[in-house]
Amino acid sequence: MLITVDPTSAVPLFDQIATAVRIAVVRGEVAAGERLPSARELADSLDLNVHTVLHAYRTLREEGLLEVRRGRGATIATGAGRDYQDLRAALDTLLAEGDRLGLTRQALTGLLTHEETR
């Protein structure tokens, strides 16, 4: 799992972290049940405020991607239906189709955002 954050980016920091965790889960780099580093550790590693990391973890928990338990920290949710294989395949297809049609990643992102508000 690679998490990169850029404080000068327009994207909020918690969102940058949440996106990186999502990518890692969808790509299968972190397995269901695997424990994420504590918010404190991650904040130290990235030189961020611990509340920023907690905000990201909270967002992911609300999505159902993370389970947060007292004493155990944040783990990747194991529940039924938490299988990212189809999504991974769909993303691969999306990227391949985009490349085939000569669409930039930015154009694809635009399509996804637009799809949501259609």
Add this chain to the structure above:
Amino acid sequence: MTSNGSEARMPLPHRGRALALGVVLPAALLGGGYALVLAWRDRLPDPVAVHWGASGVDRTGSFAELITPMLVLGLVTLAVTGTLSMTVGRSALTRRMIVGLSAGMAAMYAGLFVGMTWVQLDVPTAEQASNPGGAIALGLGAGVAIGALAAVLAGSDPPQPAEDEVPADAARLALGPNESAVWIRSTTASRPWLLWVVLIPLFALTAVLTVPTGQWWLTLIPAVTAVLVASMTSWSVRVDAGGLSARNVFGWPRLEVPAGEVERADVITVSPFGEFGGWGLRTDGRGRTGLVVRKGPAISVQRTGGRVLVVTVPGAERGAALLNTVAARARTPMPDGGPSSGRSRT
């Protein structure tokens, strides 16, 4: 790839401590133990008990038969661990492990033969000698304690900041000038069930031996083995601006390579059994330290002072690339990884 041949011949750090703790201390423990049992000789029965079975003493023999096997084992072990104490141990972790092993094994063997002699002091006949289980457990405990103490005292590495730039051919991870990054992967034995194949018969054997004999201390052996195995099978590896670190579920032992001491990091393919003679935290013949829990890709870190650390971990390419990037950044006072080449984060 640059060769570190000249650096590899640099003198080992803390040689004096390695000599004192890895050679002199264990020799003194074995010698002292032997002197002690010799002094006790007049107070021992003749013949002495040399073996205990389920129902007490089941074999008697001469004083030499009681002492010699363990003394010889102790000396042979010391010949190996003492030599290794003086020839390996370029990094603090290997030095602590080998010096601790040398002192601890000698304390254990000395504790064993002293304990088995002690229970026979002033006993009229060998058959009346009480069971040495408690004394043996104490000896094993002393071995662990003395080994741990020697490891603690073996000396940490002095800081050795790298002087040269990270070579241009060492793969980097493209980071923007304002970006910070952390890479975290867990690395786990690929076939953990294999361990249970080994451990379950050990537990069963211990139960078979413990229940009828009442030698409760025997249960320490599988317990210690299980803890050791658990401590070696699963690790979390992290690369961030501080460098590389790896820790297991207990948080100790913990490996750390500061970014400022990284000369370069590469991806290699490792066969733990073929190259390190097994799995876990190990040292190979070339003096590399290996955290090798699975076969496959590994980050090989060349550290200052001729030290090399190999960590088997999935997705090693990105970990190694980020480590080169943070190492390059650590050379410059400003957090500037060079010209920004965009953000390729896929």
